[in-house]
Amino acid sequence: VGGRNFTESKFNRAVQALRQPGSSFKPFIYAAAIEKGLRPTLRLPDTAVSIAMADGSSWQPENYDRKFLGWMTMREGLYMSRNVITTKILQKIGPRTAVSFAKKMGIKTRIRPYLSLAMGTSEVTLIDMVAAYGTFPNKGIHVDPISLIRVIDKDGEMLEDRIQGKETVAISVETAAVAVNMMQSVMDQPKGTGYHAARRVQRFRRPAAGKTGTTQNFADAWFVGYTPQVVAGVWVGFDSKVSMGDRMSGAVVAVPVWARFMKRVHEALDLPVEVFELPATVPQLTICDQSYEVATIYCPNPYGEVFLPGTEPTKTCPLHASRSTTAPTQQRRDSKDKKRKGFQF
Numbered sequence: 001v002g003g004r005n006f007t008e009s010k011f012n013r014a015v016q017a018l019r020q021p022g023s024s025f026k027p028f029i030y031a032a033a034i035e036k037g038l039r040p041t042l043r044l045p046d047t048a049v050s051i052a053m054a055d056g057s058s059w060q061p062e063n064y065d066r067k068f069l070g071w072m073t074m075r076e077g078l079y080m081s082r083n084v085i086t087t088k089i090l091q092k093i094g095p096r097t098a099v100s101f102a103k104k105m106g107i108k109t110r111i112r113p114y115l116s117l118a119m120g121t122s123e124v125t126l127i128d129m130v131a132a133y134g135t136f137p138n139k140g141i142h143v144d145p146i147s148l149i150r151v152i153d154k155d156g157e158m159l160e161d162r163i164q165g166k167e168t169v170a171i172s173v174e175t176a177a178v179a180v181n182m183m184q185s186v187m188d189q190p191k192g193t194g195y196h197a198a199r200r201v202q203r204f205r206r207p208a209a210g211k212t213g214t215t216q217n218f219a220d221a222w223f224v225g226y227t228p229q230v231v232a233g234v235w236v237g238f239d240s241k242v243s244m245g246d247r248m249s250g251a252v253v254a255v256p257v258w259a260r261f262m263k264r265v266h267e268a269l270d271l272p273v274e275v276f277e278l279p280a281t282v283p284q285l286t287i288c289d290q291s292y293e294v295a296t297i298y299c300p301n302p303y304g305e306v307f308l309p310g311t312e313p314t315k316t317c318p319l320h321a322s323r324s325t326t327a328p329t330q331q332r333r334d335s336k337d338k339k340r341k342g343f344q345f
Helices: 022-035 074-079 083-093 095-105 115-119 126-134 173-188 195-201 250-268 335-339
Strands: 043-046 070-073 141-143 150-152 158-161 167-169 209-214 220-226 231-237 284-287 303-306
Touching: 022 074, 022 083, 022 095, 022 115, 022 126, 022 173, 022 209, 022 220, 022 250, 043 074, 043 083, 070 074, 074 083, 074 173, 083 095, 083 115, 095 115, 126 141, 126 220, 126 231, 173 195, 173 209, 173 220, 173 303, 195 250, 209 250, 220 250, 231 250
Parallel strands: none
Antiparallel strands: 043 070, 141 167, 150 158, 209 220, 220 231, 284 303
């Protein structure tokens, strides 16, 4: 929907409004990093950082909760939406790489190659975001969105007829599959930003993936997500770009709308429950949650992870080569929470 009332305003916000996407832009950065060879298990410090700017000033990126949580993996950085982690990933791959990747995915608006892109500062349209997200579950193939499928003249002659928009191979099927798998954690991990509203409150149970987004002062709330059959996006905000109120984030405002819509559309279309299929070419390994190498039978809390072909770890865990080498501190951890961290095979 493009607005509240067409008679009051004919400005279509779904296709015309330019708004900052906030953290809903992050999947493009993470997927670009995967394509560059970074692993979902790459660990980065979620700690305070000061970045020197070209004008001599410094910039200190902050997280939504204004806290720092220490070392975490790329996967955790995505599903918990940590701005500092995303900024450090963007430093590794370069802002221009992320811009190029987003353009390939289908973002048509101007994107500025700055590190602040980690927080989604360049404006986009909702329709571009939805079409770009659709590239992930569509095995890396971008499809231009269309609204007119046929044009017939007054005499009944067919002037134009098409089933769908133009297809373009944007990214590899393997990059798309790993990105989808990581974005599923946003929905399925208890600390994922989409989990509470979609899974617990709205009870949307189908396999799904997506990402929340919130801009400064809560002026924009986003959630773009998909199942294997449907991709949909929600943006909520005021034309004047004023705040919607304290803590009115994408997780609070946009996710419930998305979940209710997705429940109804799947029921109305009588769509069967489907899962996201991983290509046979994508390595699926059991990883130790301390060394992040291939787990041995003695690793106390192994978990499943996926990798781009050629980037998967090949060494076995050096910390748990035998039962006697199991770290005592690890035994005291809350294993239930750690098992949830990765994709379970």
